[in-house]
Amino acid sequence: MTAVLESLVLENPTKIVLLVLDGLGDLPSPERAGQTPLEAARTPHLDRLAPHAALGRIQPVAPGITPGSGPGHLALFGYDPVETSVGRGVLEALGAGLELQQGDVAARANFCTVDASGTVTDRRAGRIASEECARLVGLLERALPRIEDVRLVLKAGKGHRFVALLRGPGLAGEVSDADPHHEGAKVPQAHALASDLAAEKTARIVNAFTAKAAEALGAERPANAVLMRGLSARPHLRGYRERFKLRAAALAAYPMYRGVAQLAGMDVLPAGETAADAFAAAAARWADHDFFFIHVKGTDMAGEDGDFDAKVRVIESVDAALPALLAAKPDVLCVTGDHSTPAPMRGHSWHPVPVLVWGRYCGADHGARFHEKAARAGSLGVLASKDLMAVLLANAGRLDKYGA
Amino acid sequence: MTAVLESLVLENPTKIVLLVLDGLGDLPSPERAGQTPLEAARTPHLDRLAPHAALGRIQPVAPGITPGSGPGHLALFGYDPVETSVGRGVLEALGAGLELQQGDVAARANFCTVDASGTVTDRRAGRIASEECARLVGLLERALPRIEDVRLVLKAGKGHRFVALLRGPGLAGEVSDADPHHEGAKVPQAHALASDLAAEKTARIVNAFTAKAAEALGAERPANAVLMRGLSARPHLRGYRERFKLRAAALAAYPMYRGVAQLAGMDVLPAGETAADAFAAAAARWADHDFFFIHVKGTDMAGEDGDFDAKVRVIESVDAALPALLAAKPDVLCVTGDHSTPAPMRGHSWHPVPVLVWGRYCGADHGARFHEKAARAGSLGVLASKDLMAVLLANAGRLDKYGA
Numbered sequence: 166m167t168a169v170l171e172s173l174v175l176e177n178p179t180k181i182v183l184l185v186l187d188g189l190g191d192l193p194s195p196e197r198a199g200q201t202p203l204e205a206a207r208t209p210h211l212d213r214l215a216p217h218a219a220l221g222r223i224q225p226v227a228p229g230i231t232p233g234s235g236p237g238h239l240a241l242f243g244y245d246p247v248e249t250s251v252g253r254g255v256l257e258a259l260g261a262g263l264e265l266q267q268g269d270v271a272a273r274a275n276f277c278t279v280d281a282s283g284t285v286t287d288r289r290a291g292r293i294a295s296e297e298c299a300r301l302v303g304l305l306e307r308a309l310p311r312i313e314d315v316r317l318v319l320k321a322g323k324g325h326r327f328v329a330l331l332r333g334p335g336l337a338g339e340v341s342d343a344d345p346h347h348e349g350a351k352v353p354q355a356h357a358l359a360s361d362l363a364a365e366k367t368a369r370i371v372n373a374f375t376a377k378a379a380e381a382l383g384a385e386r387p388a389n390a391v392l393m394r395g396l397s398a399r400p401h402l403r404g405y406r407e408r409f410k411l412r413a414a415a416l417a418a419y420p421m422y423r424g425v426a427q428l429a430g431m432d433v434l435p436a437g438e439t440a441a442d443a444f445a446a447a448a449a450r451w452a453d454h455d456f457f458f459i460h461v462k463g464t465d466m467a468g469e470d471g472d473f474d475a476k477v478r479v480i481e482s483v484d485a486a487l488p489a490l491l492a493a494k495p496d497v498l499c500v501t502g503d504h505s506t507p508a509p510m511r512g513h514s515w516h517p518v519p520v521l522v523w524g525r526y527c528g529a530d531h532g533a534r535f536h537e538k539a540a541r542a543g544s545l546g547v548l549a550s551k552d553l554m555a556v557l558l559a560n561a562g563r564l565d566k567y568g569a
Numbered sequence: 570m571t572a573v574l575e576s577l578v579l580e581n582p583t584k585i586v587l588l589v590l591d592g593l594g595d596l597p598s599p600e601r602a603g604q605t606p607l608e609a610a611r612t613p614h615l616d617r618l619a620p621h622a623a624l625g626r627i628q629p630v631a632p633g634i635t636p637g638s639g640p641g642h643l644a645l646f647g648y649d650p651v652e653t654s655v656g657r658g659v660l661e662a663l664g665a666g667l668e669l670q671q672g673d674v675a676a677r678a679n680f681c682t683v684d685a686s687g688t689v690t691d692r693r694a695g696r697i698a699s700e701e702c703a704r705l706v707g708l709l710e711r712a713l714p715r716i717e718d719v720r721l722v723l724k725a726g727k728g729h730r731f732v733a734l735l736r737g738p739g740l741a742g743e744v745s746d747a748d749p750h751h752e753g754a755k756v757p758q759a760h761a762l763a764s765d766l767a768a769e770k771t772a773r774i775v776n777a778f779t780a781k782a783a784e785a786l787g788a789e790r791p792a793n794a795v796l797m798r799g800l801s802a803r804p805h806l807r808g809y810r811e812r813f814k815l816r817a818a819a820l821a822a823y824p825m826y827r828g829v830a831q832l833a834g835m836d837v838l839p840a841g842e843t844a845a846d847a848f849a850a851a852a853a854r855w856a857d858h859d860f861f862f863i864h865v866k867g868t869d870m871a872g873e874d875g876d877f878d879a880k881v882r883v884i885e886s887v888d889a890a891l892p893a894l895l896a897a898k899p900d901v902l903c904v905t906g907d908h909s910t911p912a913p914m915r916g917h918s919w920h921p922v923p924v925l926v927w928g929r930y931c932g933a934d935h936g937a938r939f940h941e942k943a944a945r946a947g948s949l950g951v952l953a954s955k956d957l958m959a960v961l962l963a964n965a966g967r968l969d970k971y972g973a
Contacts, residue, residue: 166631166651169630169631169634169651170631170633170634173634526596526911526913526914526918528596528597528911528920529596529597529599529603531597531603542945542946543945544920544921544941544945546626546921546945546950546951547951548632549632552631552632552633553632554633555631555632555633555634555919556632556633556919557633558633559633559634559635559918559919564633564634564635564919565635566635566636566637566916566917567630567634567635567636567637567640567650568636568637568638568639568640568641568650568655568657568660569637569638569639569657569660569661569664
């Protein structure tokens with residue numbers, strides 16, 4: 166179907182906005198008269214759009230599947246989130262704000278504790294503080310700037326976690342973990358998962374790194390060794406320009422979303438911190454792009470915190486800023502989320518996500534408001550998230566007829 | 570799934586009617602209090618069926634994809650509209666009322682203008698009148714009745730367009746266009762797209778035809794050459810008798826729909842001009858068939874014209890004629906469209922199409938009427954058009970249980 170879709174793409178001067186409120190979908194809260202944050206929020210500007218919009222729900226991956234942010238966004242961007250694999254190391258690196266170049270291999274890494282025999286006694290090195298992690302990452306960077314012709318780029322994360330990027334010629338992501346995944350075992354040697362010189366070289370570099378890191382950390386306690394897992398190369402995705410003939414821009418305050426957008430071939434623009442900042446930034450670069458992906462993180466964070474009121478406030482702040490975006494006159498505006506993050510669950514969930522598509526030929530549903538319940542009766546029905554792009558292109562008049 | 574479905578097919582004496590109102594689906598019209606033509610139409614007979622019917626919506630190809638009539642009907646007939654490719658030339662030939670035999674290769678063709686050096690200066694020969702086109706087609710028919718052992722069957726179309734059918738032994742559709750697709754270039758030689766004697770022979774015939782046609786037209790102005798594109802062979806589809814154990818009949822006033830039905834192995838019956846004619850014709854041949862595909866073109870034409878009132882009138886005329894069809898006592902009656910043709914869009918669209926399935930075990934939705942909004946809440950949900958046939962067979966008791 167992807168090939169058919171791409172063969173139908175037309176160019177025209179329309180502008181499409183995909184406004185993603187991360188983790189937007191929620192569940193009725195018994196403490197709030199069965200309302201969801203989207204229902205409880207005062208959203209006068211969305212309320213003005215809703216009657217003229219088509220509503221529905223999107224399913225990020227498949228029924229019952231709770232997506233991470235990577236698959237959630239890849240699907241919104243029109244990639245099959247199952248076929249399009251972006252490795253854990255790569256997602257972690259993008260989330261850490263590392264810029265990935267073609268050929269880079271990324272890994273999730275962490276400090277651990279090993280005993281004199283080399284047996285892992287604590288995979289998380291006593292959950293050291295982030296400051297300690299940063300100090301140790303600095304130590305490793307000075308001790309191990311490169312191995313063979315491969316440069317090591319490290320970035321400290323929270324607690325015991327860090328990201329390691331291998332940058333050099335002839336590397337590959339098909340390498341097993343240098344991580345026993347449980348205590349009481351030695352750190353295993355990484356090995357090539359493909360009979361491939363690049364994978365063998367990468368395994369050799371990983372093993373050299375874990376060995377030399379343990380030497381460099383020898384005097385440290387409790388973090389005296391490292392583990393690496395999720396090794397993966399920057400994937401080559403066919404981008405928005407090639408697939409959809411769209412000059413796409415991404416406005417996102419958090420690195421991971423900028424990173425995934427970059428994988429999809431979007432230009433990353435400075436977005437500021439708030440929705441109002443992002444809307445102003447999009448409007449300022451309106452002429453240069455045909456498609457604007459705008460990411461709002463606060464809804465997901467509030468959901469993860471189980472904070473109904475905070476989620477309501479983020480939604481209200483996006484709504485309050487909306488007139489600036491509408492003033493730029495998008496031809497098609499889509500408001501949705503990458504997944505649900507219900508406040509009562511304090512985490513991502515599998516529930517379909519409400520979606521609003523507004524445009525000249527969207528087919529107005531005449532609903533009063535945009536929220537989970539209204540979305541259930543909407544004319545868009547339930548779509549796979551990966552099919553949403555086709556609907557947005559169609560609404561923008563950017564798809565030719567299929568067949569005579 | 571197709572193999573599973575077909576393995577379950579049973580035979581029984583039931584009669585199924587698939588009544589297709591071409592382009593039935595529409596959008597709420599702001600000038601008509603947000604109603605669609607189906608809502609605005611007075612449809613007392615459909616209104617009597619609706620409470621006892623199951624409603625829903627069908628998606629012809631995929632979300633966002635606007636189908637042509639070919640894919641729209643193939644899907645309704647239970648073929649995957651992406652996997653089942655019917656070439657552009659074949660659809661054009663069917664639409665022109667040419668009867669395709671197994672082995673025929675069809676092409677879309679048009680008259681063009683070339684200068685003394687053979688460069689195309691106008692791909693449409695100044696958009697000559699249809700009468701002029703008919704005269705020139707007659708001239709070519711007399712000058713070029715056959716090339717080698719291949720007979721040429723030509724049929725004039727609108728303006729500069731015509732259809733060319735190659736009929737003879739050992740031909741194939743895998744041949745490139747003899748059309749530069751833009752002005753300022755010479756007419757390219759067609760060539761085989763498969764290393765296959767039949768494709769090579771077909772390319773040779775096409776090239777001989779374009780060369781000899783240019784000679785025959787040498788003295789004409791502005792139409793002094795021809796272009797050919799979309800070469801394709803009549804596909805071999807497994808038909809209704811083989812797939813569904815149904816003796817299927819098609820009643821359609823327009824050639825293209827008769828043609829696609831014929832590809833699906835239906836018997837084409839004389840249908841007359843109006844819905845009333847078609848219903849009477851079906852009733853007259855009731856005993857000879859198990860399945861009746863009845864096609865009404867007017868809804869699509871009104872939609873293409875942007876004429877809301879005309880679409881309402883066509884729907885009302887179908888409704889007024891319905892008692893004659895119901896008097897024949899179909900066991901299952903399905904009313905739907907091959908795609909939406911919203912009047913405000915003056916063309917086909919991607920919007921799902923309302924569908925009504927009436928039968929003894931359809932599961933009455935108890936809705937008041939049949940229209941786009943009621944269909945959104947219907948018990949059939951959203952189906953892929955290609956899956957509708959299974960639902961009709963099931964309602965007719967013509968599908969066995971799957972597994973013990």
